[in-house]
């Protein structure tokens with residue numbers, strides 16, 4: 365039977381490509397999303413991948429979703445914590461709401477879903493968790509104290525949980541994407557983005573496919589000796 369994979373934020377951008385590639389790798393994929401119904405419906409129609417609407421930053425909603433997936437699809441053994449938002453602004457302009465929204469969605473979601481799926485993986489003696497961090501959690505980014513803190517938190521969370529999962533056959537890794545050609549990056553002011561791309565040695569933005577390939581690699585059945593690592597996929601922009 366196919367192993368069940370949950371990809372949060374899995375219907376758009378990097379997450380959509382992760383969902384597609386995991387399906388192509390033979391996984392039974394559930395792609396979650398929080399808000400954009402139209403995009404999610406189009407994605408489901410195009411790919412045949414099951415979609416589910418819930419807020420990954422909300423523990424109770426995650427709990428209900430994980431129970432529903434267990435009942436209707438199966439125990440989740442592959443978890444990709446990809447859901448992420450930006451609320452950019454210098455600290456001077458950042459409100460507490462902008463801070464909370466990014467911390468809850470980007471980092472709180474990792475706690476919620478790891479907490480809720482870990483026991484199932486432990487019972488199966490198999491689990492693959494990939495948390496999507498960011499170059500901006502490794503290097504920082506002007507105008508992103510909230511996002512950089514959340515993504516940096518993901519990198520620490522990953523290394524801590526990897527130590528807890530190792531003896532149960534559960535690997536926990538992170539991917540730190542650089543600037544990838546998605547709606548999120550397209551929202552960066554054009555002049556700012558131009559300067560960022562000029563600093564990428566490979567000379568282009570990343571593609572969602574570049575990141576998804578890393579997820580397939582880290583979640584393979586035989587990837588059991590890779591845990592606690594961060595795979596930087598950023599065109600050489602930051603070597604860490």
Ligand code: CAA
Pocket residue numbers: 450452453454457497498499500505506507508511541542543544548549552553556
């Ligand atoms: N370094 C130094 N100074 C900078 C700067 C930088 N990188 N960027 C802007 N400044 C300066 C400006 O020139 C301006 O200076 P003056 O006041 O002297 O003119 C000052 O900072 C303040 O600028 P703003 O008033 O424009 O500041 P703001 O509070 O409105 O914020 C911003 C602007 C939101 C930070 C905007 O510059 C921006 O969107 N930057 C890009 C942020 C970014 O890269 N986000 C990544 C999104 S994609 C993503 O996050 C995915 C991923 O994982 C990679």
